[in-house]
Amino acid sequence: MLNFASMLRKLLLFGAGKSASYLINYFIGKAEEENWALTVADTHTGHLRERYAGCAALSISEVSADDEASCMQLVSDHDLVISLLPAFLHIRIARWCLAAGKSLVTASYVDAPMQQLDAEAKAKGLIFLNEAGLDPGLDHLSAMALIAELKEKKAEILSFASYTGGLVAKSSDSNPWHYKFSWNPRNVVLAGQGSCARYLDNGKYKYISYPRLFKHTTRFDLKENGIYEGYPNRDSLKYIRHYGLENISQMQRGTLRGEGFCKSWNVFVQLGMTDDSFIMETKSPVSKKEFLNSFLPSFKGMEPEEKLRQQLGADIDDEILENLAYLGLFSDREFLTLKEASPAGHLQSILEEKWKLEENDKDLVVMVHRIKYRHEGKSYLLESSLVTEGENAAYTAMAKTVGIPVAIAAKLILNGKIPEKGVHIPLRDYWYRPVLRELREYGIVFKDRITIE
């Protein structure tokens, strides 16, 4: 077998944002042992130059993903590429990787354009591994380990549900939404748009539209770890086949939020405040109250609270109004700060101020799988959960649980441990065994509880 570590391997990371901190440290920490070097490419790199001044294993390249020539040169000069950039940029990077003959790792969902590169990647002997972060990523790895174990002992799996949330630790939870941003705020604002969420329930295919998504929640009581609500996430149906669960009667993947979040967020959905498709007309300065009012009818002398009750009826209660008030949406003394933006852009800007993870705040990642199965004539519920807190706003649980799985996956590819080629997500044992094993070193450990049903 080749001794890969005897050669210098050059890794290229696109994206130095919120999720990159642990990943960069992972590569730097193992640079000598593994004989690799890391280049980080992003449009903003000031924070890296400060944090990693004098670090020999790290090169920093200030470059935009729109600068095709420079990016292509970077890709050609490295042995493996990782992208933590916004998901829509991955396809561009994947094409550069194809041209230069390099493998790629991302933490994002495989979309149709990425899937279409499968044959070409295979033909060139490359791996394009996607969905290798937290959710999607660690959810697949941990689920596949549980499913393999159950199949091993000939249990019949009846139902599968998996929910994940990037939240805020109780000690840092200082707002009534029980939420602060630990990752890309834009993704939070746009979450759920585009297509119906799809899942399997009682053996039936179910489709939940965006207008109903945040009303359609499931309660999760994780005892000492808190109470959450989950809403369905994207297309769960395709994971029936991915997970080898063709005879299952329930398959649901979802997103966790704190209690009361979803019904309040639903107001934004109903009113169109998450619409990112057009630039709003504004006669500046616009107060936040005027912003809210622009999604409500003109009724002379009626306050927006009253209009909300009248327009959204049962979708409004006191707790929701308090949550909106917390954001300043009833205030004519707080103003929009952006000049030209979509409704979603203005909303994001408001939330970034109010939901900021402060320097010493700790975020929280919660993942829970619920698997029902029959074994030797009895029915069981297996609940497997991960609850992990971040250190501070730079070293978040989110960055850890996204970055370290991605980093380990990249290492496995670099070290020739992965036999598959083409476009993949991490489902096979050669992914989940080593990744889950190494994650234990970082305190990322699932707790299982089995109850007889």
Add this chain to the structure above:
Amino acid sequence: MLNFASMLRKLLLFGAGKSASYLINYFIGKAEEENWALTVADTHTGHLRERYAGCAALSISEVSADDEASCMQLVSDHDLVISLLPAFLHIRIARWCLAAGKSLVTASYVDAPMQQLDAEAKAKGLIFLNEAGLDPGLDHLSAMALIAELKEKKAEILSFASYTGGLVAKSSDSNPWHYKFSWNPRNVVLAGQGSCARYLDNGKYKYISYPRLFKHTTRFDLKENGIYEGYPNRDSLKYIRHYGLENISQMQRGTLRGEGFCKSWNVFVQLGMTDDSFIMETKSPVSKKEFLNSFLPSFKGMEPEEKLRQQLGADIDDEILENLAYLGLFSDREFLTLKEASPAGHLQSILEEKWKLEENDKDLVVMVHRIKYRHEGKSYLLESSLVTEGENAAYTAMAKTVGIPVAIAAKLILNGKIPEKGVHIPLRDYWYRPVLRELREYGIVFKDRITIE
């Protein structure tokens, strides 16, 4: 001045669908007088070959818009191009027109890619006239004539609202939705998706989201011509500038439907049944009841009527349930007919069967403008309306009111009557004067009523 009619002019029409009948007859009828010849290009042309057998002025070309080489050849061989194809194809045709140096007329909204061709079209001395059909089209022409008249007499225009509907004549109204398809059913199913509807009300910009669009209706009592409801249509704000109404306090464009239509259609919007972004999983055959149930939760033993009341609350009433029942949505004896389709695709297929305009059915076009203005110290409401019935399913009011304005606009361009170049919509007097004058010959006449407020 050139005598254009002394030269043979060759017109090319892309699209022989529901809206083309009057337009084709217009060109054939005037072929000798105007010395022009028409080529109609479409993927399906059988009905034309039958209807126009032996007609020397008409050539028929069976071609797909995907066959770029053949289409480009056709464009090059003609003097002016008209497109009645689905709107997303216009940009492709516009590019062929640019390459071949031909002007273009469409009945669709100007989108950003079309607008971007403005400079190049101008540089080449071409006119790309869009929004030249009924709505958009005749609404602009008739509105601009009224606005010019009011401005002429120094009236101050306070508010403008314009609503249009393609409906079914009372004598052919045989279903509880009061609706039959007189144009592209796909456009009806997808109407309102994409962006918030935008308008001006009481001097404030207002944005109405898709989930609220069909709940946000205005009642129109047109006396002997019936009672309608209107919902806001797309972006009305941009027409403030187009119409030269910068000081107005209300600007609304909207779509008319029969009473009760919108609240019933709202159920499809809420449930996600108009989602066109993914192919549904189906284990065929799927009953219409199962189709409906797939957008509702699994509650054992509960009928979908009950679930609808429970899930949508105040958005459900008996009339709505009757309308859904009329479509067979509670039936386990009626089945989906398509194998692979999006929710919107299946819904369209159900509606095409139930809302078919039968051979001798008459459709109905209703357009109404409401303009409030002050003149010499008094306030007035001007209501200008057009109500016109079709002859039968082939010669519809829709085809007449879309096709004849497009045809006259094309004639004006061909005959050198139009000074403007570039990407336009028909707003200026050299459009509305001759088009409205000639439309009178076809019985397309607005009735005005002025009341003192």
